[in-house]
Each structure stands twice: as structure tokens, then as C-alpha cells.
Amino acid sequence: MSASPPKNIEKGTSLWKDAWLRLRRNKVALGSGVFLVIMVGLCFGLAWFTGHDPNQQSLTNKFAAPGDGHLLGTDQMGRDLFSRILFGGQISLLVGFVATAVAFVIGILYGAISGYVGGRLDALMMRIVDILYAIPFLVLVILLQEVLSSSAGDASEWLVKNWNFPEETTYRFANILPLFIAIGALGWLTLARITRSQVLSLKQQEFAQAAVSLGLKPMRILIRHIIPNTLGPAIVYVTLTIPSFIMYEATLSFLGLGIKAPNSSWGVLIKDGANYMETQPMLLILPGLFFTSTLFALNFLGDGLRDALDPQAAKD
Amino acid sequence: MFRFVIQRLLQGLVVLLVLYTLSFFLIKTLPGDAFTGERAISPEAVAVLKKRFGLDKNWVTQYGLRLKRLVVQQDLGVSPKKNREVALILRQSFPPSVLLGLNALLVACAIGIPLGILSAVRKNTWFDYAAMGFAMIGICVAAFIIGPLLQTQIAMRIPALKVAGWENPLDWILPAITLGLAPAAYLARLTRGGMLEILNQDFVRTARAKGVPPMKVITRHTLRGGLLPSVAFLGPAFATLISGSFVVETIFQIPGMGRHFIDATIDRDEFLLLGCVLYYGFLIVLLNLVADIIQAILNPRLRESL
Numbered sequence: 001m002s003a004s005p006p007k008n009i010e011k012g013t014s015l016w017k018d019a020w021l022r023l024r025r026n027k028v029a030l031g032s033g034v035f036l037v038i039m040v041g042l043c044f045g046l047a048w049f050t051g052h053d054p055n056q057q058s059l060t061n062k063f064a065a066p067g068d069g070h071l072l073g074t075d076q077m078g079r080d081l082f083s084r085i086l087f088g089g090q091i092s093l094l095v096g097f098v099a100t101a102v103a104f105v106i107g108i109l110y111g112a113i114s115g116y117v118g119g120r121l122d123a124l125m126m127r128i129v130d131i132l133y134a135i136p137f138l139v140l141v142i143l144l145q146e147v148l149s150s151s152a153g154d155a156s157e158w159l160v161k162n163w164n165f166p167e168e169t170t171y172r173f174a175n176i177l178p179l180f181i182a183i184g185a186l187g188w189l190t191l192a193r194i195t196r197s198q199v200l201s202l203k204q205q206e207f208a209q210a211a212v213s214l215g216l217k218p219m220r221i222l223i224r225h226i227i228p229n230t231l232g233p234a235i236v237y238v239t240l241t242i243p244s245f246i247m248y249e250a251t252l253s254f255l256g257l258g259i260k261a262p263n264s265s266w267g268v269l270i271k272d273g274a275n276y277m278e279t280q281p282m283l284l285i286l287p288g289l290f291f292t293s294t295l296f297a298l299n300f301l302g303d304g305l306r307d308a309l310d311p312q313a314a315k316d
Numbered sequence: 317m318f319r320f321v322i323q324r325l326l327q328g329l330v331v332l333l334v335l336y337t338l339s340f341f342l343i344k345t346l347p348g349d350a351f352t353g354e355r356a357i358s359p360e361a362v363a364v365l366k367k368r369f370g371l372d373k374n375w376v377t378q379y380g381l382r383l384k385r386l387v388v389q390q391d392l393g394v395s396p397k398k399n400r401e402v403a404l405i406l407r408q409s410f411p412p413s414v415l416l417g418l419n420a421l422l423v424a425c426a427i428g429i430p431l432g433i434l435s436a437v438r439k440n441t442w443f444d445y446a447a448m449g450f451a452m453i454g455i456c457v458a459a460f461i462i463g464p465l466l467q468t469q470i471a472m473r474i475p476a477l478k479v480a481g482w483e484n485p486l487d488w489i490l491p492a493i494t495l496g497l498a499p500a501a502y503l504a505r506l507t508r509g510g511m512l513e514i515l516n517q518d519f520v521r522t523a524r525a526k527g528v529p530p531m532k533v534i535t536r537h538t539l540r541g542g543l544l545p546s547v548a549f550l551g552p553a554f555a556t557l558i559s560g561s562f563v564v565e566t567i568f569q570i571p572g573m574g575r576h577f578i579d580a581t582i583d584r585d586e587f588l589l590l591g592c593v594l595y596y597g598f599l600i601v602l603l604n605l606v607a608d609i610i611q612a613i614l615n616p617r618l619r620e621s622l
Contacts (some may be wrong), residue, residue, distance in 0.1 A: 114411065122520055131331050131334050134331040134597070134600055135335050135338075136560075136593070136596040137561040138559070138562070139592075139593055139596055140338070140342075142338070142581060143339060143346075143581070143593070146581060147342050147346055219581075243456070247458060251458070251460065251562075254566075255562055255563065256582075257578070257581065270460055271463075274463075274464040275462045277465075277467070278468060284464055292457050292458070292461065295456040296452065299452060299455060299456060
């Protein structure tokens with residue numbers, strides 16, 4: 001019987017295709033996705049074409065009203081608010097994505113190794129996670145950020161002096177990088193737990209056993225066969241960590257511990273705005289609006305992705 | 317149960333030891349010290365001061381000595397910047413922080429739990445959507461936006477409410493709302509989820525089939541189980557509220573621990589800084605334990621496994 005299969009056979013769909021179908025039906029999540037694309041486009045594209053330098057001060061033109069050359073007016077130093085919001089958005093969004101990427105890599109690897117190796121190492125690694133869990137997160141982020149900032153400051157000074165690195169760019173970078181690392185280096189705990197529990201069940205399955213009996217090296221099995229299968233739940237969790245990391249950055253900057261001038265972020269703008277809120281409420285409200293709407297979109301998209309990838313949980 | 321508590325207490329001690337060690341060395345690597353302030357002090361004077369505070373020895377010795385003093389005498393040392401005992405500073409700033417946290421928790425429960433229950437009961441109605449929309453607002457609108465808005469829009473219009481300060485109970489209201497809105501939102505979502513899960517179960521259907529009045533189905537059959545996730549959330553949430561209130565304490569100028577923590581970080585006041593961190597850690601460990609015990613009391617299935 002070598003007949004070719006019937007043409008009108010039901011096509012199987014993959015998990016991802018299924019998820020995409022469900023996500024497409026979720027108008028709120030889809031709208032949020034579009035909104036985010038626009039926001040990223042504004043911050044990383046239009047920002048350079050507003051015709052204003054975000055740090056260009058003009059003391060004769062303080063607190064200018066919207067319109068008249070400045071789309072959203074100017075701030076307490078006569079700087080164009082719209083361009084400040086867009087450039088500030090670059091850093092806020094970057095912190096969200098880069099810190100999440102850091103946490104993602106650490107969390108996945110840590111959880112996968114812990115779950116795959118098992119035994120005593122697993123027990124030890126998970127106790128470490130338990131302990132870190134019980135530690136006040138923001139407190140530790142602040143400490144780590146301060147420590148990293150000082151070494152980043154030293155390093156950039158050295159780079160500028162000995163390697164002729166462009167001064168401003170290097171210093172700016174040295175101000176942002178510690179925040180990425182501090183948040184990312186402490187934000188991976190839940191992800192490690194999720195990945196570990198996934199790996200524990202995956203390694204019992206036939207395809208993983210087959211890989212073992214084929215004589216593949218453990219590292220290769222882990223990276224090529226196990227980890228790709230853990231990504232679904234991890235991605236859902238990660239989309240929801242991005243907004244919380246953006247929130248952490250803004251909180252630190254609001255307290256004066258995060259992003260410093262000439263860099264700025266939505267948190268910095270909100271902090272500056274709060275100082276003038278009695279007379280110039282727009283300086284607080286406008287950056288707050290950009291900040292909040294982005295968090296809204298990220299959270300709705302995250303919820304939508306969760307429902308799409310885990311329909312069981314979405315039944316309610 | 318007894319074994320569980322002992323086990324958790326021991327685990328808590330390990331957590332505190334790790335926290336102490338980690339933050340001790342992190343703080344030590346911070347550049348600058350409490351003596352490099354506005355006034356220039358001669359190097360000799362700095363050396364004398366350092367000796368007085370025991371900062372002239374190497375880090376490991378200092379680590380051991382201070383740990384011993386902490387364990388044996390419960391002594392956190394003296395803050396060089398404020399020239400007062402760290403324990404005393406913390407004891408004074410502790411009540412405002414806890415009060416703020418408690419009030420915020422009260423706000424969170426008063427808003428979150430009824431909202432969650434009602435939206436679960438009225439699932440997929442306009443009320444449900446509105447409540448969950450509100451919850452999303454609570455999650456996304458940061459305290460540092462709500463706080464200033466409340467100050468300008470409410471405090472400046474109602475004479476009884478002050479923009480900032482911490483003198484009479486009326487001053488507690490706005491900070492508590494600012495801090496409590498986010499946990500209220502999480503609580504509403506958790507309560508809704510927990511209630512829905514119980515409402516879908518067979519024994520609820522049986523109760524309804526028997527003709528139990530709808531109100532009684534909720535109060536007698538569903539609430540206890542449905543509120544479990546929310547109860548589990550409360551312990552850690554309270555801990556985060558107390559240890560995460562820097563922003564609200566800054567906005568409303570509340571003389572709590574958060575302000576001291578931030579000041580100590582900027583001033584490089586290592587004794588006060590370490591004291592704050594340990595206090596936070598201690599609170600979190602304790603509250604998590606209490607939360608676990610309350611959960612075990614409420615949930616018979618959990619009790620048996622302990």
C-alpha cells in the first residue's frame with residue numbers, strides 16, 4: 001500500500017500557530033501590540049527628527065505652552081518636552097528590555113541546569129533561590145546599583161583617558177549599564193523556578209531519553225532539546241516582567257538613585273515634573289501619560305500572550 | 317506543625333545571615349565613607365574617627381566583630397552621620413513605616429477583596445470588566461504619579477488634609493491610598509481568580525442544585541476556599557509594603573525607615589544602611605512565616621502536609 005496520503009487531510013497545527021490564532025482574536029492584546037510598536041518607533045525613530053535637542057536649554061523660554069514650535073511645550077529649563085519624553089522613553093524601554101534579557105538568560109540557564117542535573121546540586125541551587133526570594137528586592141537592587149555605578153564610573157574614566165573613548169557617550173553608558181545589570185541580576189528568580197519545574201517533567205519524556213541513549217553530551221541535550229521546549233511559559237512570564245522592570249527603573253530614578261543627567265528617563269521626567277506640579281501640572285502629567293500607557297500596553301499584551309499560550313488558564 | 321515552624325525559623329536565620337553577609341560586603345565596596353562630607357576633615361581626624369568606629373581593621377575582621385556584637389548584644393552600632401545609635405533611629409522610624417504599611421494594607425483589602433468577589437460573581441458583566449479595568453489602572457499607575465496627583469488635586473482642596481507631614485491621623489489617609497492602590501489591584505485579580513475556581517467546583521453546583529440561596533452559596537461555600545490565594549498574597553505584600561515605601565515616604569515626607577535607607581545610601585552611612593537592610597529582612601522573614609501559619613490554619617489540606 002504505497003498510496004499517497006489523501007489531499008484533504010486535516011492539517012495539524014503547532015502550539016505557536018494555535019497561540020497566534022488565539023492572540024489574533026484578542027483585540028485588546030493586539031491593539032496593545034500595535035501601540036507598543038508605535039511607541040518604540042516614536043522613541044527610537046522620531047526622537048531624532050523633532051527638530052529639538054532634548055538637552056538644549058533656553059532660559060528665556062521656560063514653561064512654554066504646547067504648540068508654537070514645541071509640540072508639548074517646554075520644561076523648567078526651557079527644554080523641549082516632547083523630545084525629552086521621546087529620548088527619556090529610549091532609556092525606560094531599554095531598561096525594560098535589556099534587564100529582562102539579562103534576567104531571562106540567567107533564569108533559564110540556572111533553572112535548566114538545576115532541574116536537569118538534579119540531586120544535591122539541584123537542592124543547593126534551589127535553596128539559594130529560596131534565600132534570595134526572602135530578601136527585599138528593591139533594597140538589594142539599590143545597593144548593587146550603587147556598587148556597580150562606582151566601578152562603571154571608574155572604568156569609563158579609564159577608557160576615556162587611555163583609549164580615547166568618546167567622553168559623553170561613555171559616561172552616559174556608564175550611567176545606564178549598572179541599572180540594567182542590577183535589575184537583571186536580581187530579577188531572574190521566578191523564571192529559574194518556572195524553568196526548573198518544566199525541565200523536571202521534560203527530561204522524563206521520550207525525546208529526551210532518546211537523546212541520552214544516542215549518546216549526546218548533556219550540555220547539547222540541554223541547549224538543543226530541553227531549553228527550547230521550556231520557552232513558552234518563560235516568554236509569558238517575561239512579557240510581564242518588562243513592565244515591572246520599567247517600573248523599578250522609574251522608581252529608582254524618582255528617588256534620585258537611578259538615571260542621572262544628561263541621561264533622562266520617564267522616571268526622571270516625572271520626578272522633575274513633580275517639583276512643579278502646583279503650577280505646571282502638565283510637566284508631571286505628560287511624561288506620566290507616556291509611561292503609564294506603555295505599562296498598560298505591556299501588561300495587556302502579557303495577559304493576552306498568557307491566555308493564548310495557556311488556554312487552560314484563560315477559560316475563566 | 318511545630319516542626320514546620322522550627323524549620324522555617326531556622327531557614328529564616330540562614331536568610332538573615334546571607335542578607336547580612338551580602339549587604340555587608342556590598343556596602344563595603346561602595347566608594348566613599350560617612351566622613352567625606354561637606355566639611356573637609358584632615359586625614360588625621362578621619363583616621364581617629366575610623367578607629368573609633370572600628371573601621372581601621374580589615375573587612376573580614378570587621379565583619380566578624382560586628383556580627384558578634386549584633387548576635388550577642390543586639391547592637392547595630394552608632395551612625396557616624398547622625399551620631400546616634402542605629403537601633404534607636406530604627407526604633408523611632410519603625411512605627412510610621414509599619415503604620416503606613418498597615419493602613420495601605422487596609423485600603424488594599426477594603427478595595428481589592430470586595431471588588432474581586434463581586435466581579436467573580438458577576439463574571440463577564442460590565443461590572444466585571446470595569447473592576448478588572450480598574451485593577452489594571454492600579455497596577456500600571458505608579459505611586460509616584462498617584463501621590464503628587466493626590467497632593468495637588470485633593471490635599472490642596474480639602475483643608476483638613478495636608479500635602480505632606482505625619483502629625484495626626486488625617487495625614488495617614490493620602491499616603492495609605494497611594495501605597496495601597498497597587499496591592500488592591502493585585503488583590504482584586506487574585507480574589508476573582510480564586511473565587512472563580514471554587515465557583516466552578518462540583519460541591520458549589522450541588523449546593524445550588526439543593527436550592528441554597530445564592531448569597532449563602534457565596535458566604536458559606538465559596539469564600540473560605542476562594543480567598544486562599546489572597547491570604548497567601550497578604551503576608552509577602554505587607555512585607556513589600558513596609559520595605560517598599562521609599563517613594564511614598566519621600567513624597568509625603570513621612571519620617572519612616574524608607575527615608576533613612578535612601579539617606580544612608582546617599583550618605584554612605586554604612587552602619588545605618590546595614591541596620592535598615594537587616595530590619596527589612598527580619599520583617600520579611602517574620603511576616604512570611606506568619607502568613608504561612610495563617611494559611612495552614614485556613615486550609616486543612618495544607619495543614620495535614622505540614
